[in-house]
Amino acid sequence: MIYFIFVELLIFAFLMVVLRHSFMRAKHFLHVFQQLGYKMPEYWKYIKGNQLGAFVVTAHLFAVPLFLLSFVESRFTVTAYALLVSIFGIGFFLPTAYIRAQRPKKPLVFTPRLKRLFATVAVLYVVLVLAGSLPAWQFRVLLPDVTILALVWVLADMLTPLFVLFAASLMKPVENRIQEGFKHKARQKLAQMRDLRIIGITGSYGKTSVKFMIKTLLEERFSVCATPGSFNTPMGICKVINGDLEAHHQVLVLEMGARHRGNIKELCDIASPHIAVISNVGKAHLESFGSQEIIAKTKGELLLNSRPDATAVLNSDDPLVMGMPRRQSTTVIPAGLESGIFVVDDVRYGREGCTFTLTLKETGESATVTTRLLGEHTIRNLMLAFGVGHHFGLRLQTMALAAARIEPVEHRLELKPAGDITIIDDAFNSNPIGAKNAVDVLAQFMDGRRFIITPGMVELGEEEEAENRAFGRHIGESGIEGVYLVGPKRTRPIYEGLTEAGYAEDKIKVFESFFDARDYMNATKQPGDVVLLENDLPDVYNES
Missing domain, CATH: 3.90.190.20 (Mur ligase, C-terminal domain)
Structure with a gap:
């Protein structure tokens, strides 16, 4: 009897080792899904790109000895066969280091959404292993049929990447409902702040840098709230509006990102800008858009979905930006390095940043600008921020002093x-x-x-x-x-x-x-x- 108990414990240990392996695989694929922005098409593309490698890993080679043992099962007692299968299984499934062979640069974050997704994956996994394990017990008295048991649990482990995809599909209506609640709350809050001025910023690159430049300049006179880091999705914007925006704020600066047509419109439906800023049209995310023309149309959604009397501060050095359709009632402020309302002269770069002379064409007013930021494209971004500051009535000298305090954005030069x-x-x-x-x-x-x-x-x-x-x-x-x-x-x-x-x-x-x-x-x-x-x-x- 003690021997049977030992074998049962060993079978249980084998199943727990497989469960641990599946848990590690689930974490890995959830991490991938999170890094891809919870986008199912991108996740499916990742799985297809890895082909068989996404489903079959080293541990699954256990199927080879299991297959061979099944041919000679009759030569062993039930307990001896179960003992062999369990030992082989533990040996194959115990190592998990190869699941994450490299140190992650960005760790998995257990957000409320990820926790809901993880729970759904767990339910799918448990349903499969329980349903599949039932036949293993039907015709056995003391021990289950370990061949069936092992095959079911190994299959469940192999299907882990698909469990993540199925769980995301099942949870999509729930996530949409939750997100709509956050959006509704954000719209209500903005509707109550009638004097708040909203600035929306988009472009293929430079959005975050321009956002913090604008924030720094406007803080010379106004109380400013801005989205942190690269918060440029609907939920990122809602989080800031619902959690960070306060009654004393006069200006809200929002970065608006896009990977597909309609993304900018969705953001404007939450917070329609009074001032639209477009930095450029480049080739970032060209794979998901298909062409620069589609990128330009998507970024141009900001102009068409801003307030009817909106002001647009545009990169006048970029023909695709200047050619974007806009309402006739929109006031345009062109700002660039080679053209626009400013003239940039005497640019000098150094280890500590750059210095240049800036002149406002309209009045002839000029100022020397010294900034810790690096690169020619940084000056072009700064012109957009100066254009916004000019629209808000800031003097050139005031903005030049503020520019000296602009901190480089993390991981951007x-x-x-x-x-x-x-x-x-x-x-x-x-x-x-x-x-x-x-x-x-x-x-x-x-x-x-x-x-x-x-x-x-x-x-x-x-x-x-x-x-x-x-x-x-x-x-x-x-x-x-x-x-x-x-x-x-x-x-x-x-x-x-x-x-x-x-x-x-x-x-x-x-x-x-x-x-x-x-x-x-x-x-x-x-x-x-x-x-x-x-x-x-x-x-x-x-x-x-």
């Missing part, structure tokens, strides 16, 4: 002293223009060796390979001392672009992960080195 070396952190969501400008900034540092760590650019659709090759050529022509590429397959076009530009191959290092590149940099660094971190892709893009 952020200068970070790191002991005896300097890091230029431009790790957030690289794009062709921003990446080129970042390399130009790096090339301006002449006091030490200059290196770049990059995995290249993504979500550029059919142009991704060509853009990365062009990026490689630009790096090769910049004169920097070393290039560290992350991901052998992904960065192949960059490598080819570097060699096309005549860049020495012995200066190029290729690594499997960002952490490997960083560790190598730390091991070989010298005092005075300057390192540009250009883009840091989410974990879903890891090649290993």
Whole structure:
């Protein structure tokens, strides 16, 4: 009897080990789903991209000995066979380190939504294993049929990525209902704040930087509330309106992001702006949009869905922005580096930022602007902020003083002293223009060796390979001392672009992960080195 109890405990231990393995896999795929913004099409694309690897992992090789043992089951006693299957199963399913082979850059966050999703995944998993395990007990008295039991539990483990997809589908009506409640609450609150001025900002890139620039300038005279970080989704905006916006605030600055047609309109339906700011139309998220023309139409939704008497502050250097349809009643303030209501002269870049002279064409008023921000595109973004400030009646000199206090946005050409070396952190969501400008900034540092760590650019659709090759050529022509590429397959076009530009191959290092590149940099660094971190892709893009 004790022997039977021991075997039963071993079978139970085997099932618990499989359950632990399934739990780790569920966390992994939920993490992927969260990093993809809970978007089911993107998640399904990720699964298809991994093909069989998403479903079959090392532990599932347990099916091989299980299959072979089933042929000789009659030669063993019931208990001995159950003992063998359980031992083999524990051996195969106990290791879980390979499920997350690399250190995550952004950890899984157990938000209320994720908890609901996790619970639904758990219910689907339990239903399958319980229903599938019933036949294993039907014709056995003391022990279950371990072959059926093992097959059912292994199958449930294999189907974990699909459980996440099915759970998301089941919970979609619930999540929509919850989100509508948050939207309704946000609309009600804004309706009660009749004197509040709402600024909406969109563009392919630079939205977050422009947002904080505007906030800093307007805080010279007004009480300003702005969305933090890259909060640019409906729920991100609602969270700020419902939780952070207070009665004393006079201006609300909202960043409005988009990956698909209609996204900006949805945001404007929550908070219709009095002032619309559009930074540019680039190739960011080209893969999901399909073309720059569609990107322009999507960003242009901001102009068509702002208030009827809205003011639009537009990047006058971008023809796609200036050509966007808008209401006749909309007042346009053009602001750019080469054109618009301002004239920019005597631009000087340095390790601490840049200085330039700014003149308002209308009055001839001028001021010297000194900022800690880096890059030519930063000045162009700053012109949009100055355009908004001008609309609110701020003097040029007042805005110039405020510009000196603008802090670099995290991971956007952020200068970070790191002991005896300097890091230029431009790790957030690289794009062709921003990446080129970042390399130009790096090339301006002449006091030490200059290196770049990059995995290249993504979500550029059919142009991704060509853009990365062009990026490689630009790096090769910049004169920097070393290039560290992350991901052998992904960065192949960059490598080819570097060699096309005549860049020495012995200066190029290729690594499997960002952490490997960083560790190598730390091991070989010298005092005075300057390192540009250009883009840091989410974990879903890891090649290993």
